[in-house]
Amino acid sequence: MRKVAIVGVGMIPFGRYESESLVEMLAMPALRAMDDAGIGDRAVDALYVGNMAAGMFNHQSAVASALADYLALLPAAADTIENGPASGGSAIKNGLLAVASGYYDLVLVVGGEKMRDVIGPRATDTVATMTHPTAEYIYGVTLPSLAGMFTRLYMEKYGVTERHLAQVAIKNHNNGLLNPYAHIHASITQEGILDSPHSVVNSPIVSDPLRLYDCCPVSDGAAALLLCPAEMVAEFKKPKVVIAGFGQATDTQTVQEREDPTDLKAVRLAAQQAFAMAKQTPRDVDLAELHDAFTILEIAESEHAGFFKKGEGARALEEGRTRIGGDLPINPSGGLKARGHALGGTGVAQVAELVWHLRGEAGQRQVKGAEVGFSLNFGGFGNNVTAFVLRREA
Amino acid sequence: MKELVAYRCKKCGLIMYPKHGRCLRCKAREFEPFEAEGDARLITYTDNQTLPWGIDDRQRFLGIVEFANGVKAMGWLKVATPKLGMKLKPHWEPVRVMGGEDVYGLVLRQGK
Numbered sequence: 001m002r003k004v005a006i007v008g009v010g011m012i013p014f015g016r017y018e019s020e021s022l023v024e025m026l027a028m029p030a031l032r033a034m035d036d037a038g039i040g041d042r043a044v045d046a047l048y049v050g051n052m053a054a055g056m057f058n059h060q061s062a063v064a065s066a067l068a069d070y071l072a073l074l075p076a077a078a079d080t081i082e083n084g085p086a087s088g089g090s091a092i093k094n095g096l097l098a099v100a101s102g103y104y105d106l107v108l109v110v111g112g113e114k115m116r117d118v119i120g121p122r123a124t125d126t127v128a129t130m131t132h133p134t135a136e137y138i139y140g141v142t143l144p145s146l147a148g149m150f151t152r153l154y155m156e157k158y159g160v161t162e163r164h165l166a167q168v169a170i171k172n173h174n175n176g177l178l179n180p181y182a183h184i185h186a187s188i189t190q191e192g193i194l195d196s197p198h199s200v201v202n203s204p205i206v207s208d209p210l211r212l213y214d215c216c217p218v219s220d221g222a223a224a225l226l227l228c229p230a231e232m233v234a235e236f237k238k239p240k241v242v243i244a245g246f247g248q249a250t251d252t253q254t255v256q257e258r259e260d261p262t263d264l265k266a267v268r269l270a271a272q273q274a275f276a277m278a279k280q281t282p283r284d285v286d287l288a289e290l291h292d293a294f295t296i297l298e299i300a301e302s303e304h305a306g307f308f309k310k311g312e313g314a315r316a317l318e319e320g321r322t323r324i325g326g327d328l329p330i331n332p333s334g335g336l337k338a339r340g341h342a343l344g345g346t347g348v349a350q351v352a353e354l355v356w357h358l359r360g361e362a363g364q365r366q367v368k369g370a371e372v373g374f375s376l377n378f379g380g381f382g383n384n385v386t387a388f389v390l391r392r393e394a
Numbered sequence: 395m396k397e398l399v400a401y402r403c404k405k406c407g408l409i410m411y412p413k414h415g416r417c418l419r420c421k422a423r424e425f426e427p428f429e430a431e432g433d434a435r436l437i438t439y440t441d442n443q444t445l446p447w448g449i450d451d452r453q454r455f456l457g458i459v460e461f462a463n464g465v466k467a468m469g470w471l472k473v474a475t476p477k478l479g480m481k482l483k484p485h486w487e488p489v490r491v492m493g494g495e496d497v498y499g500l501v502l503r504q505g506k
Contacts, residue, residue: 125446135412138490138497139470140442140449145456148440156478208441252418256458256466257410261438 001100007236008037008226014183014219014340022114033224045104046077050091050111051344056126086379088347089386111348112222146381147294148207158311168295176338178365183340214295219340223349245389247273264304270387271305278389282306286370289350291378292335347377358392397486400465401425432462433481469500
């Protein structure tokens with residue numbers, strides 16, 4: 001297999017896009033990634049678009065074909081990749097394998113979702129269609145409610161508290177203030193979201209024990225990457241950042257069938273695969289972008305990915321180790337909590353963030369001297385997870 | 395309860411709900427259907443206060459339970475104050491309207 005590099009990165013601020021169509025919105029970061037690499041009019045061999053539910057949100061299917069046409073990439077190969085909220089990670093995987101195999105040289109990966117074309121309860125319902133149709137969906141289960149059930153067990157087993165959850169939210173909102181692409185630019189305090197009598201209004205229960213500020217926003221947003229073989233990097237104008245490792249694993253569709261519902265087996269396996277391929281360990285990682293769709297997930301994923309022992313993620317958070325400036329900054333972008341969560345866009349946005357840090361281009365939120373980054377994109381409620389290790393090379 | 399049918403692998407005995415095409419443990423393809431029986435013990439729950447489109451309730455307690463014969467399932471808890479480990483009685487009742495028709499599922503209550 002050939003080593004694969006990322007030579008172009010593009011993103012648009014997450015939030016709400018009212019005047020652009022889905023394809024116009026996806027095209028913006030794609031063009032930025034092409035310009036970032038400086039490919040000019042050079043042909044792109046293939047396009048992979050990570051998108052979960054344009055059919056339901058935007059009444060549009062075959063999104064990759066439409067984007068290839070809009071961007072005049074024709075006759076490039078084009079595929080839409082759907083893997084729930086990990087669609088972005090899976091789209092990168094497809095691009096990675098296509099280049100690594102030697103079949104294509106220049107591959108554009110775009111991830112995005114335009115969720116705010118529908119009202120909140122519709123978006124909640126669309127996301128809930130990932131659950132089992134007769135064993136889960138019919139009850140009105142939502143992803144926040146699966147996370148609520150998981151959180152209750154995790155608190156019971158590992159002593160995680162509401163205060164720890166609030167600390168994740170506060171940290172990631174502070175990071176989001178430094179990120180011009182973040183959906184939410186708002187500082188929050190523990191008093192405002194947890195301790196004061198007003199907290200029940202400021203941060204009402206969504207699905208207990210999770211409150212509003214434990215949950216990511218519903219975002220429009222998109223990001224893009226341009227991939228090529230590592231030996232071609234010199235043809236472009238950017239430092240060499242390679243996808244050193246990749247992993248993907250699945251788990252039972254329903255949470256109830258897991259022997260231990262607090263064990264995120266797919267996270268553990270995907271991370272192990274990615275580290276093994278990269279020939280690196282969690283100790284080598286300078287920053288991580290984890291899938292904090294719910295605050296509990298940042299803590300649980302940091303343990304399952306191997307950064308901290310089980311039950312010690314919350315302590316690492318308390319000690320400030322996961323802040324920018326700590327020994328393992330987690331979600332310097334603001335994470336899904338503040339940068340936003342645009343389903344198919346998230347996995348690509350996570351990797352774009354890593355590339356900026358590894359190049360030294362992350363502005364105020366830059367993790368100094370970053371050489372190795374890790375990202376984790378969590379599909380379903382942990383039933384299909386992708387992980388990447390990125391490395392800057394000379 | 396006869397409405398909640400689980401599956402026992404004929405080769406290794408693993409209990410599965412919902413149905414699978416192959417056993418999650420030994421990959422065998424033959425299963426014995428059987429009914430969830432006995433009281434259900436509450437493993438975890440949540441108070442869902444942001445229900446999706448298509449459900450008009452203000453809130454619902456949802457939980458995962460384990461029946462006395464080992465079947466695990468999600469259900470709607472119609473109890474005032476859920477507690478981890480509490481014993482609940484299963485019922486099969488409408489839980490959602492879809493396409494204009496009632497969809498039945500597992501409802502759990504205290505007492506009979």
